[in-house]
Amino acid sequence: MKILLVDNSNTRTKFTLAEGSKELSGTFWIPTREISPESLSEKLAGLDFDAALICSVVPEKRAILEAFLSSLAPIHLLTHESPLGLALDYPKPASIGADRLANAVGVVARHGSPAVVIDFGTAVTFDVISAAPAYCGGVIAPGLGAMTEYLGRRTALLPTFELAEPPAAIGKSTAGAMQSGAVIGYRGLVKEILAEIRRELGEDIHAVATGGDAALIARGVQEIEHVDPDLTLHGLRIVAEEVFL
């Protein structure tokens, strides 16, 4: 059975096909703002699948994905009521972003629990999973791209610049100084949040990173043990196996 997995997040909507193995057979993405019946017809043309699992944190685009895919195959929308294989130790589980639930499922299966998964996307999210495994809660902070874009928009003289490793901490140009603030500053944010999480838990749990900015930031954060770029899709694959197989 071929299952189409869809991670509809705020910047990019990622797709892949699960075909019963632990590998994902090719991933591709569409900018989320471009999701429409037309772009879906074009990008999914010729793709053959028997079911689809959608994880969405963008309601307007979720409605388009649901309508489009349900005309082709049975679909399941990931929620806190999906078979996640973990307890949700959280006052309002319905409020947890579906991508964060998928990350929690993915990290337990691929890296073990207890764990903290950090997703460097539009927002950066930290999610803590206990040994049980149970989802315990987490942290939401502005994402690296959103933060730097905002700085460019709210100032008269600051340019947009490439998010890349700064040549030095002490910038010798406006763009160099901004790269330093973004990349080095962001690593500081991550280290401090991880340290506080570990202090609060009284336990040295391992950290796994995913999301568009994971590789750039994790390179300078020794507390992050693994970067797993497709972790969310793997979480979806595991839930899809429970739902459809």
Ligand SMILES: Nc1ncnc2c1ncn2[C@@H]1O[C@H](COP(=O)(O)OP(=O)(O)O)[C@@H](O)[C@H]1O
């Ligand atoms: N080709 C790309 N398109 C968009 N963002 C990218 C790309 N490559 C890296 N990024 C970075 O990834 C971030 C978005 O990460 P992503 O995991 O796609 O977010 P989300 O899951 O919220 O949609 C952007 O802020 C940007 O800095």
Ligand SMILES: CC(C)(COP(=O)(O)O)[C@@H](O)C(=O)NCCC(=O)O
């Ligand atoms: C925190 C998020 C914006 C992250 O989205 P992303 O950066 O992956 O696009 C998303 O998971 C969300 O809208 N969550 C709902 C609120 C919550 O998780 O508490």
Ligand SMILES: [K+]
């Ligand atoms: K995401």
